[in-house]
Amino acid sequence: MKITDVKTYLTMPLDGLAWLFVEVETDEGVTGVGECTDYFSNPHLVRGIESVKSLVIGEDPANIEEIWQRIFHVYSDLNPRGYVSHLISAIDIALWDIKGKVLGVPVYQLLGGPVRDHVPLYTHPAGETLEEIVESALRMKEEGFEATKTDPFSRQRSAGKGFHGADRVERLSRKAIDEGVAVMDALRDALGRDYELMVDAHARFDVASAITMANSLEHVDLVWLEEPTHVENHDSLRQIRESTNVPLCVGERHFTRWDYIPLLQQRLVDYIMPDVAWCGGISELRRIAALAEAYFIRVSPHDALGPVSIAAGFQTCMNTPNLYKQECVSDWFPTFEKIITPMFDIRDGSIYPNDRPGLGIELIHEEIERY
Template sequence: MKIADLQILRMAASHAAATNWTFVKIYTDTGLYGIGEASAQYKDEALMAELQAFKRFLIGKDPFQIEHIWTSLHRRVTWTGGPVTMSAISAIDLALWDIKGKALGVPVYELLGGKVRETVPLYANGWFAGADSPEEYARQAAKTVAQGYRCVKLYPFRGAQVITPERLELGVARVAAVREAVGPHCEIGVDIRGRLNIWSARRVAQKLEPYDIAWLEEPILFDNVDAMAALAHSVRVPVATGEQLYTRWEFRSLLEKNAVGIIQPDICHAGGMSELKKIATAAETYYVTVAPHNSNGPISTVASLHLDINIPNGFMQELFINHLDRYNEVLDRPLQIVDGACIVPDGPGWGVDLREEVIRRYPPLDFTPVESEPYRDFF
């Protein structure tokens, strides 16, 4: 069996923001194909060019040689790493795992070593559309928990990196209202999205202690591990980061410094299934929990679930519940969610396929860097 072609499929994620989903289909000379997903949000043109360049390398290669292909694309490419190259490698890697599972007639999670749990618990993101006041957050959080989810994440702190007393008070009030609405047994994640500096993040962390949050995500920017570790060691709430880190080498220093208790690698950014399995294993040696980041499309979600059901240090899987309808429209089998946990598809490969007629129904959207992006208040 040899790789014969690579095709790129794109569609709009939603009309709320100019975000697109990018899928890769790798075909073999036997007619068998595998599906991957890339995600370099708002860098679509560069990502597609990288995929087309890598296609020339892939043609004629054995799709079962996943490790060789991954290492070749990562180590032998000049100017390797970064969001564009790593997202392209991730998509290719995911498609190759799908091919191998299909060819051998087993789910990808079996290729990884099998299940360590029967279902994957989810944490809900995207449930708070339009909410601003603490009361609005509380009402929508209560509705989300009533659907069976046992963990919700929100972004209660907005604005520039130096926080003001007014913004601090409003953000804490939003978290307090959500805690009151969901009760003591629902987990709460608070995502700062890298907005704050250390002084501001410490003030936020101190104010959030009474609300027993499960994690404080990216309280500062991700790119200074020493600063992240210093912050995490100085506060009493758990700190999480990792969605903008790539490969085991970038996670290594984070783990060596015992900087955080939860890491959040993204299967479409950090190197695909091959690399996330290695990152999770490395994290286990430092007793660190893994909760894969996932703001992407349906193949990213399904692939992450195959990882989650295999790794013993997995926590929960992020799911944007406002994307569920479109996920289930484009997938040939809907996601099965019961009591806030997902049943991982058990067919060969990912166990699901894409409906290309649905992809064509939602053409990709145009965007303008910075102006089309949702996070503009970091200054």
């Protein structure tokens, strides 16, 4: 079997957020689907996929590892973490899909078989006001989710120019911290002592703000505080770690196994959250999870992208012993349902396997074209 083409599909069934899917085609009619959506970089990624075509067309799609290594090393002078690892992810996911379809088994069987019978999810409450956020979280609890994550400090930025126009190293005022903590207190009161809560700081704050924020949240009993500062400098993460008892998590801005070595070796975090569509695909997510397992750290794949990335994360999580939960935006499920078939089997806040080969889903091309 030979790879004959790699196609990209940019589709926007959600208002303003486009998902980037990749299909790897073969001379035997089997195709595999991957994803490397990055909302701000999609146009660059489309061109990047064009440029890696010459490295994969004509190759046997069974050689997943060889193709992974080839793309990584050809781009080694660019630092193949980040942009290049997004490209690798999309191709890698599609190749695992092809291998599963050829052999007639789900990808998690190829990884060594399941270690669980379903994958628990955590989700995000919707809404802007405290009342809306609590109402949304309560609805998700009724749907069966047992954990939720929010950015209670994000209303800060809505007063400015939005997430990417905001001050790059934001300072939190006492008032902003108090307002954010009030959101988490309201969620704790409404959802109960056992409900699992996370805070995402989206890598926005200066160290002093991050430390004050973390200590002000300590009584909420979070599972983790995510990306309190930008991730470029591990010393600042260590400074926060030494100044608070709140567990920390990073990972959506860390790519490939090599980015995780210092995090684990220097004991900088309590959880990690690689994104399967960014970190280097199913192959790399599995390796990063194994690396974390050696340090007794749980993995919780980041996922705020389209349904192919959820499918790829799900397949890997089925085989990951040190899993916490997989992230999802459950309010997007009705949109997923429009463009993939079959829709995920979601019950009580978990995805259950459908036992179909490969990733277990197909894109609905007519709908992809429509959006």
